[in-house]
Amino acid sequence: MTQSTSSAPRDPRITEHRNPHTADIDRASPLEIVDLIAAEDARVAPAVARQREALAAAIAAAEAALRAGGRVIYAGAGTSGRLGVLDASEIPPTFGADVGLFVGLIAGGPPALLRAQEGAEDSPEGGATDLRAIAVSDRDFVVGIAASGTTPYVHGVLHAAKAAGARTALIACTAPPAAILGVVDVPIVLIVGPEVVTGSTRLKAGTATKLALNTISTGAMIRLGKTFGNLMVDLRATNAKLVDRSERIVTEVTGLPREAATALLARAGGQVKRALVMHLLDLDADGADRALAGAGGVIRRLVEPPPVDA
Numbered sequence: 001m002t003q004s005t006s007s008a009p010r011d012p013r014i015t016e017h018r019n020p021h022t023a024d025i026d027r028a029s030p031l032e033i034v035d036l037i038a039a040e041d042a043r044v045a046p047a048v049a050r051q052r053e054a055l056a057a058a059i060a061a062a063e064a065a066l067r068a069g070g071r072v073i074y075a076g077a078g079t080s081g082r083l084g085v086l087d088a089s090e091i092p093p094t095f096g097a098d099v100g101l102f103v104g105l106i107a108g109g110p111p112a113l114l115r116a117q118e119g120a121e122d123s124p125e126g127g128a129t130d131l132r133a134i135a136v137s138d139r140d141f142v143v144g145i146a147a148s149g150t151t152p153y154v155h156g157v158l159h160a161a162k163a164a165g166a167r168t169a170l171i172a173c174t175a176p177p178a179a180i181l182g183v184v185d186v187p188i189v190l191i192v193g194p195e196v197v198t199g200s201t202r203l204k205a206g207t208a209t210k211l212a213l214n215t216i217s218t219g220a221m222i223r224l225g226k227t228f229g230n231l232m233v234d235l236r237a238t239n240a241k242l243v244d245r246s247e248r249i250v251t252e253v254t255g256l257p258r259e260a261a262t263a264l265l266a267r268a269g270g271q272v273k274r275a276l277v278m279h280l281l282d283l284d285a286d287g288a289d290r291a292l293a294g295a296g297g298v299i300r301r302l303v304e305p306p307p308v309d310a
Contacts, residue, residue: 070139081106124156
Protein backbone atom coordinates (compact mmCIF):
# COMPACT_ATOMS: atom_id res chain seq x y z
CA MET A 1 0.00 0.00 0.00
CA THR A 2 1.33 3.43 -0.93
CA GLN A 3 2.34 5.55 2.04
CA SER A 4 0.58 8.85 2.54
CA THR A 5 2.46 11.90 1.27
CA SER A 6 0.12 14.54 2.66
CA SER A 7 0.96 14.68 6.38
CA ALA A 8 4.36 16.41 6.17
CA PRO A 9 4.58 20.22 5.92
CA ARG A 10 4.84 21.40 2.33
CA ASP A 11 8.24 22.84 1.51
CA PRO A 12 7.93 25.65 -1.05
CA ARG A 13 10.96 24.33 -2.95
CA ILE A 14 9.93 21.93 -5.71
CA THR A 15 13.23 20.12 -5.31
CA GLU A 16 12.10 19.06 -1.82
CA HIS A 17 8.66 17.79 -2.84
CA ARG A 18 7.89 14.09 -2.84
CA ASN A 19 7.29 12.60 -6.28
CA PRO A 20 3.99 10.67 -6.37
CA HIS A 21 5.13 8.66 -9.41
CA THR A 22 7.98 7.05 -7.48
CA ALA A 23 6.49 6.71 -3.99
CA ASP A 24 6.73 2.89 -4.23
CA ILE A 25 10.04 2.69 -6.05
CA ASP A 26 11.53 0.59 -3.27
CA ARG A 27 9.14 -2.20 -4.32
CA ALA A 28 10.19 -2.00 -7.99
CA SER A 29 12.24 -4.52 -9.93
CA PRO A 30 15.49 -3.36 -11.58
CA LEU A 31 13.68 -2.95 -14.90
CA GLU A 32 10.84 -1.03 -13.28
CA ILE A 33 13.39 1.28 -11.60
CA VAL A 34 14.95 1.99 -14.98
CA ASP A 35 11.54 2.77 -16.47
CA LEU A 36 10.59 5.07 -13.60
CA ILE A 37 13.85 7.01 -13.77
CA ALA A 38 13.69 7.22 -17.57
CA ALA A 39 10.15 8.59 -17.43
CA GLU A 40 11.25 11.33 -15.06
CA ASP A 41 14.41 12.09 -17.03
CA ALA A 42 12.25 12.68 -20.11
CA ARG A 43 11.01 15.85 -18.40
CA VAL A 44 14.48 17.39 -18.32
CA ALA A 45 15.21 18.48 -21.89
CA PRO A 46 11.83 20.24 -22.34
CA ALA A 47 12.40 22.12 -19.08
CA VAL A 48 15.75 23.36 -20.35
CA ALA A 49 14.28 24.30 -23.74
CA ARG A 50 11.64 26.44 -22.01
CA GLN A 51 14.49 28.64 -20.76
CA ARG A 52 15.83 29.28 -24.26
CA GLU A 53 15.71 33.08 -24.00
CA ALA A 54 17.43 33.13 -20.62
CA LEU A 55 20.10 30.73 -21.87
CA ALA A 56 20.66 32.91 -24.93
CA ALA A 57 21.07 35.94 -22.67
CA ALA A 58 23.63 33.99 -20.63
CA ILE A 59 25.58 33.08 -23.79
CA ALA A 60 25.64 36.75 -24.79
CA ALA A 61 26.79 37.79 -21.30
CA ALA A 62 29.52 35.13 -21.30
CA GLU A 63 30.76 36.21 -24.74
CA ALA A 64 30.82 39.85 -23.69
CA ALA A 65 32.77 39.05 -20.53
CA LEU A 66 35.37 36.98 -22.37
CA ARG A 67 35.82 39.55 -25.15
CA ALA A 68 36.34 42.23 -22.48
CA GLY A 69 39.14 40.22 -20.88
CA GLY A 70 36.96 38.88 -18.09
CA ARG A 71 35.94 35.38 -17.06
CA VAL A 72 32.92 33.19 -16.65
CA ILE A 73 32.81 32.15 -13.00
CA TYR A 74 30.60 29.30 -11.79
CA ALA A 75 29.83 28.89 -8.10
CA GLY A 76 27.82 26.26 -6.30
CA ALA A 77 27.75 23.70 -3.49
CA GLY A 78 27.57 19.92 -3.63
CA THR A 79 26.41 18.55 -6.97
CA SER A 80 25.85 22.05 -8.32
CA GLY A 81 29.39 23.08 -7.48
CA ARG A 82 30.88 19.90 -8.94
CA LEU A 83 29.00 20.43 -12.20
CA GLY A 84 30.35 23.97 -12.45
CA VAL A 85 33.92 22.82 -11.85
CA LEU A 86 33.45 20.04 -14.41
CA ASP A 87 32.18 22.37 -17.11
CA ALA A 88 34.94 24.91 -16.46
CA SER A 89 37.64 22.24 -16.55
CA GLU A 90 36.48 20.89 -19.91
CA ILE A 91 36.72 24.18 -21.81
CA PRO A 92 40.51 24.28 -22.36
CA PRO A 93 40.87 20.75 -23.80
CA THR A 94 37.69 20.96 -25.85
CA PHE A 95 38.11 24.39 -27.40
CA GLY A 96 41.79 25.21 -27.01
CA ALA A 97 40.86 28.06 -24.67
CA ASP A 98 43.24 29.41 -22.08
CA VAL A 99 42.99 27.95 -18.60
CA GLY A 100 41.25 30.43 -16.34
CA LEU A 101 38.70 31.82 -18.78
CA PHE A 102 36.12 29.62 -17.06
CA VAL A 103 36.49 29.23 -13.30
CA GLY A 104 34.59 26.87 -11.00
CA LEU A 105 34.12 27.61 -7.29
CA ILE A 106 32.68 25.01 -4.93
CA ALA A 107 31.71 25.48 -1.29
CA GLY A 108 34.39 23.83 0.81
CA GLY A 109 37.06 24.20 -1.85
CA PRO A 110 38.78 21.41 -3.83
CA PRO A 111 38.30 18.76 -1.09
CA ALA A 112 34.53 19.07 -1.67
CA LEU A 113 34.94 17.64 -5.16
CA LEU A 114 35.54 14.19 -3.68
CA ARG A 115 34.06 14.39 -0.21
CA ALA A 116 31.13 16.44 1.06
CA GLN A 117 32.20 19.37 3.24
CA GLU A 118 29.25 19.61 5.59
CA GLY A 119 28.16 23.11 6.46
CA ALA A 120 30.22 24.90 3.82
CA GLU A 121 27.13 25.59 1.72
CA ASP A 122 25.45 27.37 4.64
CA SER A 123 27.91 30.27 4.68
CA PRO A 124 27.15 33.31 2.50
CA GLU A 125 30.33 34.85 3.89
CA GLY A 126 32.28 31.87 2.58
CA GLY A 127 30.88 32.42 -0.89
CA ALA A 128 31.72 36.11 -0.86
CA THR A 129 35.23 35.38 0.44
CA ASP A 130 35.89 32.75 -2.24
CA LEU A 131 34.78 35.11 -5.00
CA ARG A 132 36.85 38.02 -3.75
CA ALA A 133 39.86 35.70 -3.45
CA ILE A 134 39.92 35.34 -7.24
CA ALA A 135 39.67 39.12 -7.71
CA VAL A 136 36.20 39.32 -9.24
CA SER A 137 35.71 42.45 -11.34
CA ASP A 138 33.13 44.20 -13.44
CA ARG A 139 34.47 42.39 -16.52
CA ASP A 140 33.39 38.99 -15.19
CA PHE A 141 30.15 37.06 -15.62
CA VAL A 142 29.26 35.15 -12.44
CA VAL A 143 26.86 32.20 -12.61
CA GLY A 144 25.48 30.93 -9.33
CA ILE A 145 24.28 27.33 -9.41
CA ALA A 146 21.77 26.25 -6.76
CA ALA A 147 19.17 23.58 -7.55
CA SER A 148 17.02 24.72 -4.62
CA GLY A 149 17.61 28.39 -5.36
CA THR A 150 18.28 28.98 -1.68
CA THR A 151 21.90 27.94 -1.05
CA PRO A 152 23.48 30.61 1.20
CA TYR A 153 26.98 30.10 -0.25
CA VAL A 154 25.67 30.89 -3.73
CA HIS A 155 23.71 33.88 -2.48
CA GLY A 156 26.91 35.23 -0.93
CA VAL A 157 28.73 34.81 -4.23
CA LEU A 158 26.00 36.63 -6.15
CA HIS A 159 25.85 39.56 -3.72
CA ALA A 160 29.64 39.94 -3.87
CA ALA A 161 29.56 39.73 -7.66
CA LYS A 162 26.93 42.43 -7.91
CA ALA A 163 28.87 44.64 -5.50
CA ALA A 164 31.90 44.29 -7.80
CA GLY A 165 29.85 45.33 -10.82
CA ALA A 166 29.87 41.90 -12.48
CA ARG A 167 26.91 40.61 -14.46
CA THR A 168 25.22 37.68 -12.77
CA ALA A 169 23.07 34.65 -13.50
CA LEU A 170 21.44 32.00 -11.34
CA ILE A 171 20.67 28.46 -12.44
CA ALA A 172 17.99 26.96 -10.21
CA CYS A 173 15.44 24.16 -10.43
CA THR A 174 12.80 25.79 -8.29
CA ALA A 175 11.60 29.39 -8.14
CA PRO A 176 14.33 31.38 -6.33
CA PRO A 177 13.44 33.73 -3.46
CA ALA A 178 12.52 37.23 -4.57
CA ALA A 179 15.34 38.71 -2.49
CA ILE A 180 18.11 37.00 -4.49
CA LEU A 181 16.49 37.82 -7.82
CA GLY A 182 17.26 41.45 -7.03
CA VAL A 183 20.96 40.80 -7.67
CA VAL A 184 20.53 38.38 -10.60
CA ASP A 185 20.63 39.74 -14.15
CA VAL A 186 19.79 36.43 -15.85
CA PRO A 187 17.61 33.97 -13.90
CA ILE A 188 17.56 30.50 -15.47
CA VAL A 189 14.86 28.45 -13.75
CA LEU A 190 14.69 24.82 -14.88
CA ILE A 191 11.50 23.34 -13.45
CA VAL A 192 11.96 19.57 -13.73
CA GLY A 193 9.63 18.62 -10.88
CA PRO A 194 10.27 16.51 -7.77
CA GLU A 195 13.12 14.03 -7.88
CA VAL A 196 12.84 10.25 -8.19
CA VAL A 197 14.37 10.09 -4.71
CA THR A 198 13.07 13.03 -2.72
CA GLY A 199 15.56 15.87 -2.50
CA SER A 200 18.30 14.08 -4.46
CA THR A 201 19.12 16.89 -6.87
CA ARG A 202 22.01 14.93 -8.39
CA LEU A 203 19.24 13.38 -10.52
CA LYS A 204 16.92 15.47 -12.73
CA ALA A 205 18.08 18.81 -11.36
CA GLY A 206 21.71 17.83 -11.89
CA THR A 207 21.03 16.67 -15.43
CA ALA A 208 19.17 19.88 -16.26
CA THR A 209 21.96 21.95 -14.75
CA LYS A 210 24.60 20.18 -16.82
CA LEU A 211 22.58 20.74 -19.99
CA ALA A 212 22.31 24.44 -19.17
CA LEU A 213 26.02 24.78 -18.43
CA ASN A 214 26.92 22.90 -21.63
CA THR A 215 24.70 25.29 -23.58
CA ILE A 216 26.17 28.45 -22.04
CA SER A 217 29.83 27.49 -22.36
CA THR A 218 29.52 25.88 -25.79
CA GLY A 219 27.48 28.82 -27.08
CA ALA A 220 30.05 31.31 -25.82
CA MET A 221 32.90 29.37 -27.42
CA ILE A 222 31.06 29.21 -30.75
CA ARG A 223 30.43 32.96 -30.63
CA LEU A 224 34.14 33.53 -30.00
CA GLY A 225 35.03 31.62 -33.16
CA LYS A 226 36.19 28.40 -31.57
CA THR A 227 34.29 26.51 -34.26
CA PHE A 228 33.97 26.82 -38.03
CA GLY A 229 30.57 25.37 -38.71
CA ASN A 230 30.48 22.60 -36.12
CA LEU A 231 34.19 21.78 -36.38
CA MET A 232 36.45 22.52 -33.38
CA VAL A 233 39.08 24.59 -35.16
CA ASP A 234 40.90 25.83 -32.04
CA LEU A 235 41.70 22.41 -30.63
CA ARG A 236 45.25 21.81 -29.44
CA ALA A 237 46.73 18.63 -30.88
CA THR A 238 48.24 17.27 -27.67
CA ASN A 239 47.84 13.58 -28.47
CA ALA A 240 47.66 11.25 -31.47
CA LYS A 241 43.87 11.35 -31.62
CA LEU A 242 43.83 15.15 -31.79
CA VAL A 243 46.62 15.25 -34.38
CA ASP A 244 44.49 12.96 -36.53
CA ARG A 245 41.40 15.11 -35.93
CA SER A 246 43.32 18.25 -36.88
CA GLU A 247 44.41 16.74 -40.16
CA ARG A 248 40.90 15.49 -40.92
CA ILE A 249 39.40 18.93 -40.26
CA VAL A 250 41.87 20.64 -42.56
CA THR A 251 41.27 18.01 -45.23
CA GLU A 252 37.50 18.34 -44.97
CA VAL A 253 37.38 22.15 -45.11
CA THR A 254 40.05 22.69 -47.76
CA GLY A 255 39.59 19.61 -49.92
CA LEU A 256 43.33 19.02 -49.81
CA PRO A 257 44.77 15.49 -49.84
CA ARG A 258 45.84 14.27 -46.42
CA GLU A 259 49.55 14.76 -47.14
CA ALA A 260 49.03 18.35 -48.28
CA ALA A 261 46.84 19.06 -45.23
CA THR A 262 49.58 17.73 -42.96
CA ALA A 263 52.14 19.98 -44.68
CA LEU A 264 49.81 23.00 -44.35
CA LEU A 265 49.38 22.32 -40.65
CA ALA A 266 53.13 22.14 -40.24
CA ARG A 267 53.50 25.60 -41.84
CA ALA A 268 50.75 26.84 -39.52
CA GLY A 269 52.56 25.60 -36.43
CA GLY A 270 49.95 22.91 -35.90
CA GLN A 271 47.13 25.43 -35.47
CA VAL A 272 44.03 24.36 -37.36
CA LYS A 273 42.36 27.77 -37.48
CA ARG A 274 45.49 29.46 -38.74
CA ALA A 275 45.97 26.74 -41.36
CA LEU A 276 42.43 27.15 -42.66
CA VAL A 277 42.75 30.91 -43.01
CA MET A 278 46.13 30.56 -44.71
CA HIS A 279 44.57 28.29 -47.30
CA LEU A 280 41.21 30.01 -47.73
CA LEU A 281 42.68 33.52 -48.06
CA ASP A 282 46.08 32.58 -49.54
CA LEU A 283 48.02 34.12 -46.66
CA ASP A 284 51.15 33.24 -44.73
CA ALA A 285 50.95 32.45 -41.02
CA ASP A 286 51.48 36.05 -39.88
CA GLY A 287 48.89 37.31 -42.34
CA ALA A 288 46.38 34.74 -41.15
CA ASP A 289 46.94 35.79 -37.55
CA ARG A 290 46.36 39.45 -38.43
CA ALA A 291 43.21 38.60 -40.37
CA LEU A 292 41.83 36.56 -37.50
CA ALA A 293 42.60 39.30 -34.99
CA GLY A 294 40.67 41.77 -37.12
CA ALA A 295 37.72 39.39 -37.32
CA GLY A 296 37.54 38.72 -33.58
CA GLY A 297 38.81 35.19 -34.12
CA VAL A 298 35.82 34.20 -36.25
CA ILE A 299 36.69 32.50 -39.57
CA ARG A 300 33.17 32.96 -40.92
CA ARG A 301 33.62 36.74 -40.91
CA LEU A 302 36.61 36.36 -43.21
CA VAL A 303 35.13 34.00 -45.79
CA GLU A 304 31.58 35.32 -46.07
CA PRO A 305 30.46 38.90 -46.76
CA PRO A 306 28.58 40.60 -43.93
CA PRO A 307 24.80 40.49 -44.26
CA VAL A 308 23.20 43.41 -46.06
CA ASP A 309 20.80 45.40 -43.88
CA ALA A 310 17.21 45.07 -45.01
